[in-house]
Amino acid sequence: MYKVYLKSGKEESLKRFHPWIFSGAISHIDGEPEEGEVVEVYTAKKEFIATGHFQIGSIAVRVLSFRQEPINHDFWKRKLAIAYDMRRSIGIATHPSNNTYRLVHGEGDNLPGLVIDIYAKTAVMQAHSAGMHLNRMDIAEALSEVMGDRIENIYYKSETTLPFKADLFPENGFLKGGSNENIALEYGLKFHVDWLKGQKTGFFVDQRENRALLERYAKDRSVLNMFCYTGGFSFYAMRGGARLVHSVDSSAKAIELTNQNVELNFPGDPRHQAFAEDAFKYLDRMGDQYDLIILDPPAFAKHKDALRNALQGYRKLNAKAFEKIRPGGILFTFSCSQVVTKENFRTAVFTAAAMSGRSVRILHQLTQPADHPVNIYHPEGEYLKGLVLYVE
């Protein structure tokens, strides 16, 4: 077993169960682990403190366990069972009209670098670290055992999520089964999930509860769902009794999926129209017909250096909505950038509101749902932020 020794005093964050070890904290390593291999971590006093996946980069080890234990089949099975039991105990994995949820949320489930989303009988597994990639077959086997016949297919989708410098050349494909049946149910609404080519694991599972909230505000409103992707918010608005729903995304493929999903749920419903167009162009040319607007842009900042530009992006985007939304309108506005804090985001939206000069009240402060839990020792895991605003 490779042994990583920390510099004196660098074990403090690990004592508080933070799951990352930065390369600067390391004094020396016994042996030459390859990226993704399992290593044991010791303090300068040679006391065991953690086991984890070794990485090349600023995060050098992602902790799998604070116990000295083998990372084997039993380990994966136990961790996945804990994750599944949690989803069952909070009712999300047993909901009668929902079969779409996140089973494993990386650090939030003490499995840094691993994401597993469930869509009906298919699990989509995504590795964000070389270690999880190397262990993918073990994980898939353990997943099969834990889920039993509730899962028939396991699709591995990591071509775009692994550190490219690691030269792993992952290939997307089924590790188990191989069904093309791809319709999942979210609170009674049907969605085609494009796990083969779609973004993330094929769907944005993390907006489920926020979509359900939107449904309550949609009655008789004219809705703009900006950055609609596969149309998630639009169908909840339609079910909630919206007067009209316009879905906009710059990706033609996303608009095609949105239209397919409308047909699945509300065939021939004339209230819905979808437009493949750039958000800023659309917001500039649109009129003032909307009194419920959703802004759910992609992460504007993926890295800390991009923070300033990202905040400017959020400010500009929200300013356009404040300028045009009808009096008495409701704005659902989000940021999914991990590096943008709740305070950063609120300041950007506040500035946009002030520019419009309108009276704005916060009705709800939104975040990610319970199946995307935040490990209390890893506050960085809180990434989704949203505000529901009433604009006078």
Ligand code: SAH
């Ligand atoms: N609200 C969606 C998820 C949005 S993901 C849901 O509930 O599922 C962000 C989306 O923004 C992607 O579909 C992407 O194609 C789109 N996008 C990115 N840049 C854009 C731009 N400049 N204008 C419009 N859409 C854009």
